Amino acid sequence: MAKATKSTSARRDAQAHIEMLRLETPFHPRLEALSQQNDWYTWAGYKAPLSLWDEELEYFAIRSQAALFDISPMVKYRIEGPDAEAFCNRLTLRDVAKLKPGRVHYTAWCDENGHVLDDGTLFRLSADRFRLCCQERHLPWLMDSAIGFDVEVEEETETIAGLALQGPTSFAVLRAAGLDGVERLKPFDLATFPHKRGTVTISRTGFTGDLGYELFVDARQALSLWDRLMEAGRVHGIRAIGYTALNRARIEAGFIVANADFVTAEHAVRADRVRMPDEIGLGWMVDREKGHFNGRRAILKAREKGALRHVLVGLEVEGNVPAEHAIVYHKGKREVGLVSAAIWSPTAKRNIAIASLDRPYGDTVTDDLWVEIYAMRELRYVKLMKRARVVERPFVKLARRSATPPGDF
Amino acid sequence: MTSFDDIVIGGGHNGLVAATVLAKAGRKVLVLEAEDETGGAARKHEFHPGFRVSSVAHVLNRLHPDVVKALELDRLGLTLEGRTMPTIALAPDAGPVVLRGAYGETVxxxxxxxxxxxxxxxxxxxxxxxxxxxxxxxxxxxxxxxxxxxxxxxxxxxxxxxxxxxxxxxxxxxxxxxxxxxxxxxxxxxxxxxxxxxxxxxxxxxxxxxxxxxxxxxxxxxxxEIGGAEGGQMLPKGGMGAVIEAMHAAAERRGVTIRAKAPVSRILIEKGRAVGVVLADGEEIRARTVVSAINPRTTFADLVGPRELDTGFLRKILNVRMKGNVARLYLALDGVPSFAGVAADDHAGRLVIAPSSNAVENAFNPAKYGEFSPEPAMEIVLPSLSDPSLAPGGACVLSANVQFAPYALKGGWDKGKPKFLKAIVAQLERCAKGIGKTILASELLTPADIEARFRMPGGHWHHGELQPDQMLMSRPVFGAGGYDTPIDGLYLAGAGSHPGGGVSGVPGMNAARRVLAEK
Incomplete structure (x- = not known):
């Protein structure tokens, strides 16, 4: 009897992860202490803040100070071995042979039908070691893709903690934290720096279109890194922020989010919801000269046959009411697409949107586009039919993002 | 050096058919066979001095009339007329049931x-x-x-x-x-x-x-169908060997170059297109198209290689079910056995030991769990009765398909094989008393042996289970179901493709037609 009780409790202990419906990231104790809003959402199974104290001011921390954002829930894989480059080249769209050690590139990967499975960043930590960061989990896909390659794939989402430090004073914060050499990092460079008894990997990357860095550290060193940055950043206006503020910055930068701006191939239930790279603005990644990669045949065939049906565009909408999830019309009548993300941009001072349109609209036919915005005004929808213009992304282009050496604000 | 339009990998019957149909259309064709001779699983094998048998395929029951016509096999010494043989469903207690004509026109x-x-x-x-x-x-x-x-x-x-x-x-x-x-x-x-x-x-x-x-x-x-008899079966004059000899002759007559002992180690691919092959000794041979008449998994996983394939496609290929369940038995007997209740002439027919539907189900049950049938079901032919050259005078060859013998036997076939042979002989004794004493020599090929000897992964003669999810456009997998493949210029022509195995020649013929239709 006693034995049975013991085994039951042991079993229950081993299942603690089931009871914990939302995991906490290694930075959670600090976020929780700062959270005045108690405004959380679920990001890939983790508890993450939408805002901590004031979403407006958090946004302005990104654009005028330094914003610290916990990216630990981002899915991370270590890809290592003699065939790591060949593996990544077959897996993803861009030419990984051109990605030098110490560099990062933004890429995407597809299934055999050429439909995008996810987009993400590929970090080349050394000649034969990579880190792939993305939105969705892909371990079975990566393991099956490893057949025939001398490569090891390991999920490190839980063991590696990540922070994004973004904003004009982000470099100043890092320098003040004693991370010497960060000034040499050009956009998409990465390097390793000592932290405590271990190291922190810092890349000049981010999701805001601003000057900024991403820091990856062993989860056990997470809190000490957080404290180090907050301490150093005090005089540089460092603030912890939530996703609402970051989302605004990323829309301004014109970045897309998987399963928000497009549906990934493994999530799509409806046959027409999947997208090829060319249909979500990622056609430029497809490198037809580099050799075989997943989806190559299908993508090239679709291009050749003119079978691409959608296009993702940036829109500028008249007025100042965000057109979120508005239907897009041609000549105010024909339904041609949907807005997936929209805000009034405080930095661009424009009403901007990211939309998916059915070709040829947005591709060759770009005139006379309208969006229909339903604005709820005291229990009544005010329907606004607003003119929309296809514009270049990013909507906000900041010189400080790419200036090297980085500005010391 | 001669240059070829098409390279056919594998000199099994489908490879020979594909090569001949291509050559007939005026193309220069090279067949590469890994073994010493063509014929694949239908080639002759001497398992004991003076005793020969057709390796795997031991009855002809589906050689397609269009293949016979296209290759003009009848003009090359293949006689199919009037050789339809009966099927004898053995029943040791109740007496056999004999199906005559085209699958039991009369019984x-x-x-x-x-x-x-x-x-x-x-x-x-x-x-x-x-x-x-x-x-x-x-x-x-x-x-x-x-x-x-x-x-x-x-x-x-x-x-x-x-x-x-x-x-x-x-x-x-x-x-x-x-x-x-x-x-x-x-x-x-x-x-x-x-x-x-x-x-x-x-x-x-x-x-x-x-x-x-x-x-x-x-x-x-x-x-x-065979010789015009739907559902019929026969051993042509000269046995199964005669079929392969006629096909080989048809290929040579059309100018096909056949190279034996030339195993392919790699299919050369440039920018998503097959441009030739590399042999095991490193020799490189280029051609406009490559037609693979061998197993589809071997073709893609080994010869093309994962790097030239999409993950999703490779995943499908590796998941094709192809674990065989049939063992092949060859016995050298010092006399013609006598099956109880079977007329002397009918011994030249197809003898089936499957006493009841339940008995077959019972034989299958252990196979689900990696064990062989203690009372196996069998299809037996005595080919030396139709082709006396297969055994010395007075002696007899027995060839049997024995089911069920799972590819992955629990405990391994090294240990299991002698026990399985004992169970088979005991089962034979029930239908042909005294047969055990007449055995001069025996050879039992488990699916594992068949895999090794005939380069058939899983030892499966269909090169993939023939079930609805692996038939038609899903054979071997969706994306390679129409003989063409994700690799331009690479075609499949073997039993792993639609419609499947057996000596029919249909996959080979259809694949060749596909090649011709595309260019």
Whole structure:
């Protein structure tokens, strides 16, 4: 009897992860202490803040100070071995042979039908070691893709903690934290720096279109890194922020989010919801000269046959009411697409949107586009039919993002 | 150096057919065979001094008439006329049932009511097979882009379905995915006959007669014809070896270059297009197209390699079920055995040990769990009775397909094989008393042995289970179901492709036609 009780409790202990419906990231104790809003959402199974104290001011921390954002829930894989480059080249769209050690590139990967499975960043930590960061989990896909390659794939989402430090004073914060050499990092460079008894990997990357860095550290060193940055950043206006503020910055930068701006191939239930790279603005990644990669045949065939049906565009909408999830019309009548993300941009001072349109609209036919915005005004929808213009992304282009050496604000 | 239009990998019968059809259209064709001689699993094998046997395929029951015509095999010494042989469903206690003519046009050994039931069932099955037959002869319908002729052919299938009439169509749709045991039980009672039908339905597959869809195996069997006899079978003059000799001669007559002992180690691919092959000794041979008449998994996983394939496609290829369940038995006997109740002439027929449908199901059960059947079912022929050159005077060769022998035997075949052989001989003794004492030599090939000897992964003679999820456009996998593959210029032509295995020549012929249609 006693034995049975013991085994039951042991079993229950081993299942603690089931009871914990939302995991906490290694930075959670600090976020929780700062959270005045108690405004959380679920990001890939983790508890993450939408805002901590004031979403407006958090946004302005990104654009005028330094914003610290916990990216630990981002899915991370270590890809290592003699065939790591060949593996990544077959897996993803861009030419990984051109990605030098110490560099990062933004890429995407597809299934055999050429439909995008996810987009993400590929970090080349050394000649034969990579880190792939993305939105969705892909371990079975990566393991099956490893057949025939001398490569090891390991999920490190839980063991590696990540922070994004973004904003004009982000470099100043890092320098003040004693991370010497960060000034040499050009956009998409990465390097390793000592932290405590271990190291922190810092890349000049981010999701805001601003000057900024991403820091990856062993989860056990997470809190000490957080404290180090907050301490150093005090005089540089460092603030912890939530996703609402970051989302605004990323829309301004014109970045897309998987399963928000497009549906990934493994999530799509409806046959027409999947997208090829060319249909979500990622056609430029497809490198037809580099050799075989997943989806190559299908993508090239679709291009050749003119079978691409959608296009993702940036829109500028008249007025100042965000057109979120508005239907897009041609000549105010024909339904041609949907807005997936929209805000009034405080930095661009424009009403901007990211939309998916059915070709040829947005591709060759770009005139006379309208969006229909339903604005709820005291229990009544005010329907606004607003003119929309296809514009270049990013909507906000900041010189400080790419200036090297980085500005010391 | 000579340059070739097409390289055919594998000199099995499908490779020879594909090569000949291509060469007939004026192309320069090279066949590369890994072994010393062509013929694949149908080649002759001397397993004991003076005793020879056809390695795997030991009966001819589906060599397609179009293949015979295209290769002019009849003019090259292949005689198919008047050699149809009977099937004897052995029943040690009740006496055998003998099916004569084209799969039991007439039957001996049945009660009046069973004879009537069989006639009705046989007619029904052949009516339904008539709908499937064109599907099993042509390229599988291409769901994405159907040519006009394909649409017409599919329309023809729909039309023949209509021609069954309302009731017939309903019956067909009801029966199509049924198990063979339930279907035969509706018409006949005789155990030996039901056992035979059960065995013929599941032969070569990982199914028991009560497994859903097992009737399809019987449809497949009956869709074969030989010498004009639907569902018929024979050993041509000169045995199975004569078929391969005639095909080899047909290929050479059309100017096909055949190289033996030339195993391919790699298919050369440049910018997504197959441009030739590399042999095991490093020799590189280039051609416009490469036609692989070997196993599809070997073709993609080994010769093409994962790097030239999409993950999703490779995943599908590696998941094709192809673990064999049939062992091959060769016995050298010092005299012609005598099967109880079987007339002397009928010993030259096909002898099946499947005492009842239940007995076949019971034989299958252990195979699900990695064990061999303690009382296996068997298809036996004595080929030396039709071709005396196969054994010394007075002696006899026995060739049998023995089921079930799972590819991955629990505990391994090294230990299991002697025990399995004992079980087989005991089963033979029940039907042919004293046969054990006449055995001069024996060779038993388990699926693992067949895999090694004939380069058939899993030791599966269909190169992939022949079940609905692996048939038509899903054979071997969707994306390579129409003989063309994701690699431009690379075609599949073996039994792993639609319609499947057996010495039919259809995959080879259809693949060659596909190559010719595309350029």
């Amino acid at each position: 001996d050994g049945l009660s009046l009511s069973d004879a009537a039931g069989w006639a009705e069932l046989r007619a029904l099955l052949f009516r339904q097979v008539g709908v499937l037959k064109p599907l099993l002869a042509r390229r599988a319908p291409d769901l994405e882009a159907m040519s006009l002729s394909e649409k017409l052919a599919l329309g023809g299938v729909a039309l023949s379905l209509r021609r069954l009439g309302k009731e017939g169509m309903r019956d067909f749709l009801r029966m199509l995915l049924m198990n063979v045991d339930d279907v035969t039980g509706e018409f006949v009672e005789n155990d030996a006959l039901r056992g035979l039908l059960a065995f013929d339905a599941v032969q070569g597959s990982h199914l028991g007669p009560r497994s859903p869809t097992s009737l399809i195996g019987l449809y497949f069997r009956l869709a074969g």
